[in-house]
Amino acid sequence: MIAVTGATGQLGRLVIDALADRVPSASIVAAVRRPAAAADLAARGFVVREADYDRPATLEAAFAGVRTLLLISSSDIGKRVAQHRAVIAAARAAGVTRIVYTSILGAADSPLMLAAEHRASEADLAASGLEFVLLRNGWYLENYQSAVGMAVQHGAVLGAAQSGQVSAAARRDYADAAASVLLRDDVPTGQVYELSGDSAFTMADLAAEIAGASGRQVSYVDMTPADYAGRLKELGLPDGLADVLADSDAGLAQGGLYGDSGDLAALIGRPTTAMPEFVVSALKG
Numbered sequence: 005m006i007a008v009t010g011a012t013g014q015l016g017r018l019v020i021d022a023l024a025d026r027v028p029s030a031s032i033v034a035a036v037r038r039p040a041a042a043a044d045l046a047a048r049g050f051v052v053r054e055a056d057y058d059r060p061a062t063l064e065a066a067f068a069g070v071r072t073l074l075l076i077s078s079s080d081i082g083k084r085v086a087q088h089r090a091v092i093a094a095a096r097a098a099g100v101t102r103i104v105y106t107s108i109l110g111a112a113d114s115p116l117m118l119a120a121e122h123r124a125s126e127a128d129l130a131a132s133g134l135e136f137v138l139l140r141n142g143w144y145l146e147n148y149q150s151a152v153g154m155a156v157q158h159g160a161v162l163g164a165a166q167s168g169q170v171s172a173a174a175r176r177d178y179a180d181a182a183a184s185v186l187l188r189d190d191v192p193t194g195q196v197y198e199l200s201g202d203s204a205f206t207m208a209d210l211a212a213e214i215a216g217a218s219g220r221q222v223s224y225v226d227m228t229p230a231d232y233a234g235r236l237k238e239l240g241l242p243d244g245l246a247d248v249l250a251d252s253d254a255g256l257a258q259g260g261l262y263g264d265s266g267d268l269a270a271l272i273g274r275p276t277t278a279m280p281e282f283v284v285s286a287l288k289g
């Protein structure tokens with residue numbers, strides 16, 4: 005059996021769908037924090053099991069009979085190293101053979117604050133004695149969904165990315181890549197995939213694309229990371245998230261979210277979703 009943690013999340017649901025296109029749903033464990041949120045998955049024949057990273061007692065039972073586990077990194081920034089460590093320990097105790105882990109693009113030397121927890125979890129996996137594969141995911145295009153809405157309303161894309169380029173791809177692209185790796189039996193242990201979109205764009209490119217597709221005037225307003233974080237807080241984002249987003253933009257400016265390995269397109273067997281295509285769908289809401 006294959007298990008997917010965070011299966012009620014946005015990436016998790018797309019992975020489950022991609023797997024279900026290729027193998028019976030009864031062979032897929034949706035390992036979820038809140039089984040009540042997975043009633044639809046149970047109705048579709050997936051094996052729904054409770055797996056809360058903060059409650060290690062739930063984890064070993066969730067992984068019983070599982071050969072390959074997709075550990076979707078937690079969204080609980082700051083707690084992730086301990087949470088992932090609990091998952092790795094439970095997987096080993098349950099007899100899981102292989103863990104596939106969603107990390108961050110260029111984790112080994114990424115300037116993004118977010119990368120530190122991923123580096124620690126990658127090291128824990130390497131030390132675990134289990135087979136492991138690293139999916140170092142780049143930025144989701146969907147991260148710019150609210151920027152598209154704001155741009156149309158206010159005529160500006162805000163950020164601190166300077167003229168840095170981001171090689172973003174759609175969440176679905178990363179999900180399809182994860183499903184492909186989970187189902188292949190020729191991926192050697194320790195394999196690292198640097199996953200990113202086929203083409204890169206700057207925030208000014210994004211603003212121009214939104215302008216062209218919406219018919220409004222939109223420009224990119226570059227701020228210092230501190231000013232950008234402050235603006236995001238004024239807009240109502242929690243302090244921690246605003247700081248992480250501003251730091252990520254600063255990392256983007258340094259090339260931390262640029263990739264050209266071609267690994268993502270190769271794994272999914274098609275070009276990745278391009279930014280203009282995303283903008284058109286984001287404008288539709």
Ligand SMILES: NC(=O)c1ccc[n+]([C@@H]2O[C@H](COP(=O)([O-])OP(=O)(O)OC[C@H]3O[C@@H](n4cnc5c(N)ncnc54)[C@H](OP(=O)(O)O)[C@@H]3O)[C@@H](O)[C@H]2O)c1
Nearest residue numbers: 010012013014015016037056057058077078079142143144
């Ligand atoms: N590459 C990128 O651009 C990017 C952007 C954002 C995040 N990420 C990372 O990629 C991951 C997947 O992205 P996403 O878009 O699917 O995020 P998401 O929709 O926020 O999903 C996060 C998943 O983590 C689960 N989770 C959180 N705390 C948990 C816990 N204590 N025990 C078990 N599960 C827990 C959530 O469970 P519930 O469904 O119960 O809430 C949810 O299913 C994120 O968690 C984050 O690490 C990457």
